Amino acid sequence: MMELRFDDATLRLRVGFSTSASQTLALHQQLHFWQNERGGVLLASSVGASDGVVEVVRVTPPHRDDRAGWYWLKLDHARVLNEIQGAFDQGLHFVGYWHTHAQVRPQLSSQDVDAMMPAIRGAGLDLQRLLMVVVGGRRRALALDVCAVDCATGAWERLVPEPASRSVDVGLDIEKGRLG
Numbered sequence: 718m719m720e721l722r723f724d725d726a727t728l729r730l731r732v733g734f735s736t737s738a739s740q741t742l743a744l745h746q747q748l749h750f751w752q753n754e755r756g757g758v759l760l761a762s763s764v765g766a767s768d769g770v771v772e773v774v775r776v777t778p779p780h781r782d783d784r785a786g787w788y789w790l791k792l793d794h795a796r797v798l799n800e801i802q803g804a805f806d807q808g809l810h811f812v813g814y815w816h817t818h819a820q821v822r823p824q825l826s827s828q829d830v831d832a833m834m835p836a837i838r839g840a841g842l843d844l845q846r847l848l849m850v851v852v853g854g855r856r857r858a859l860a861l862d863v864c865a866v867d868c869a870t871g872a873w874e875r876l877v878p879e880p881a882s883r884s885v886d887v888g889l890d891i892e893k894g895r896l897g
């Protein structure tokens with residue numbers, strides 16, 4: 718299984734998703750209309766300060782204290798801060814959030830960014846930018862929209878997926894909810 722890669726030449730930012738991070742995202746795709754949005758935190762081995770390379774090696778799964786409807790999501794604030802601290806103790810850095818859309822071609826919306834900004838400011842996270850990843854696609858075809866958000870202004874840029882990363886089969890047996 719290949720890694721997923723996204724690029725933005727202007728931002729000097731390259732984002733990769735490890736196999737296990739991709740599989741966790743695929744496990745929580747919002748494939749059916751009755752399923753709620755889900756989300757979590759993106760953790761990377763490096764924040765790309767020097768080379769612009771961010772390798773997302775782990776994503777946290779949805780949590781029962783999150784509140785979600787079909788098209789909105791509010792992550793439990795305490796759990797997010799907990800996860801960020803726990804990951805930092807293991808040498809991993811918080812680089813952003815993921816959540817699902819019931820879309821074959823997922824797209825971040827301005828409402829998504831507006832909803833996330835208070836959380837960032839409230840958390841006192843000292844970040845210049847963070848990633849927002851929207852998870853969509855079909856069964857056995859994971860698709861991601863990867864955007865970089867400027868934490869000061871809320872302006873955001875969409876990263877371009879490498880051709881092989883537009884939609885990938887991550888080898889999940891979704892019906893059984895496990896790796897296949």
Ligand SMILES: [Zn+2]
Nearest residue numbers: 816818826829
């Ligand atoms: Zn959304």
